[in-house]
Amino acid sequence: MDSTLINAIVNATLNVLRTMASVSSWAGKPYLKVDDVARGDVTGVIGMTGEANGTISLTFDEASILNIVSNLFGEEISDLNRDVSDAVGELTNMISGQARRELEEAGRLFKGAVPSVITGKNHRISHFTRGPIFAIPFKTEAGQFTIEVCLEP
Amino acid sequence: MDTTIKILIVDDFATMRRILKNILKKIGFTHIIEADDGSNALKVLEKEKVDLVISDWNMPKMTGIEFLKAVRSNTAFKDLPFLMVTAEAQKQNIIEAVQAGVSNYVVKPFTEEVITEKLVKILG
Numbered sequence: 001m002d003s004t005l006i007n008a009i010v011n012a013t014l015n016v017l018r019t020m021a022s023v024s025s026w027a028g029k030p031y032l033k034v035d036d037v038a039r040g041d042v043t044g045v046i047g048m049t050g051e052a053n054g055t056i057s058l059t060f061d062e063a064s065i066l067n068i069v070s071n072l073f074g075e076e077i078s079d080l081n082r083d084v085s086d087a088v089g090e091l092t093n094m095i096s097g098q099a100r101r102e103l104e105e106a107g108r109l110f111k112g113a114v115p116s117v118i119t120g121k122n123h124r125i126s127h128f129t130r131g132p133i134f135a136i137p138f139k140t141e142a143g144q145f146t147i148e149v150c151l152e153p
Numbered sequence: 154m155d156t157t158i159k160i161l162i163v164d165d166f167a168t169m170r171r172i173l174k175n176i177l178k179k180i181g182f183t184h185i186i187e188a189d190d191g192s193n194a195l196k197v198l199e200k201e202k203v204d205l206v207i208s209d210w211n212m213p214k215m216t217g218i219e220f221l222k223a224v225r226s227n228t229a230f231k232d233l234p235f236l237m238v239t240a241e242a243q244k245q246n247i248i249e250a251v252q253a254g255v256s257n258y259v260v261k262p263f264t265e266e267v268i269t270e271k272l273v274k275i276l277g
Contacts, residue, residue: 019170019262072168072177083167090166093211094261097240101260104243114211129248 002052002105005099005150006030009056010136012098013147016091021071025145028137036124039137039146041065042080043118044092047128048100050110054151055127056099058092064143066138085117090116129153154276156181158204163187163194163220164238165212169261173207173238176265180272191220198230205276210239210246218249225254234275238263 004074010027017023047055060068061079064148069087070077077084092115100110118125127133127150160182163168170187177185186201188194192215194208196242206224209216224230234256239246242260250258257271 016262019183019264073171087168090168093166094240097261099244101242105184110241112211114213 002151003038003102004108005052005151006134006136008099008102008106009095009147009149012083012095013058013138016094016098017068020091020094021068023068023071023140023142025138025140028139030136033133033135033148035106036126038118038123039135040098040144041119041121041123042084042088043123044088044115044124045118045125046061046092046096046115047113048110051108052110052151054129054131054149056096057125057127057148057150058088058091058095058145059125059148060088060145061143064140064145067140078097080119085119089115089117117120154180154273157184158182158276159184159186159195159202159206160205161188161194161201162199162201162207163189163191163212163217164209165189166209167222169238173268175224176268179265180269190214191217191221194220195223198224198233205234205236205272207236207238208236210237210241210250218246221253221255230245236271236275238268 015114026038038059040061044058067083096112129152131153133150138145162170162173188197190212208217236257237255238259240261256275
């Protein structure tokens with residue numbers, strides 16, 4: 001797996017959540033995911049094109065995303081409603097932008113697409129390419145989320 | 154900084170409009186209006202006197218950079234303060250925005266302090 005790209009995505013995720021929502025996250029052990037079932041309740045997916053083509057997804061469990069969105073808005077959010085879906089889309093967009101900026105500093109140019117959001121228990125994530133799915137689980141004080149990166153082989 | 158001015162926030166994500174609105178209210182601004190893309194923002198500008206625009210870059214129908222160029226091509230708005238707040242921060246984006254006449258540029262993610270600092274620079 002492309003460690004520069006993975007590190008840029010991880011750094012961007014940690015920074016966006018810390019800066020915008022004051023949420024700290026801790027990475028767990030990465031693994032190769034062999035199915036398309038989301039490890040949580042709401043997922044933001046965004047395509048990246050350039051030196052490599054593929055998708056990044058961020059899947060949050062209910063507890064972690066309600067905590068993150070409550071902090072973003074400065075008020076208690078208790079349901080996985082449309083506001084939460086919109087917030088996951090914007091968070092995905094920001095993480096893609098920041099990761100591409102770090103990659104540009106390493107001399108690698110990528111473009112980002114428009115994010116989409118999927119919600120529901122046991123929903124499935126369709127990555128745009130058929131490469132291996134590299135997953136990194138994270139914990140926050142409230143719950144957990146998983147980043148998936150799938151690049152064309 | 155004059156907090157009685159009217160500010161137009163342009164972003165397709167309601168989340169970002171809400172975050173920016175909360176920050177502006179904390180600073181003391183009360184006249185805040187919203188649009189969800191560049192073309193709707195242009196319609197707002199035709200109808201209302203706006204003193205500052207805060208716009209995203211990536212939006213459907215008309216992007217932030219297209220909106221900025223349309224604003225600057227109208228002599229009535231050539232000096233309208235225009236702050237771009239965007240995740241698009243690759244060098245080429247910033248150069249294009251500066252060439253198109255952006256007043257200042259904030260990269261997402263941002264803190265409340267960064268927004269305040271940029272507003273002070275633009276509005277004095």
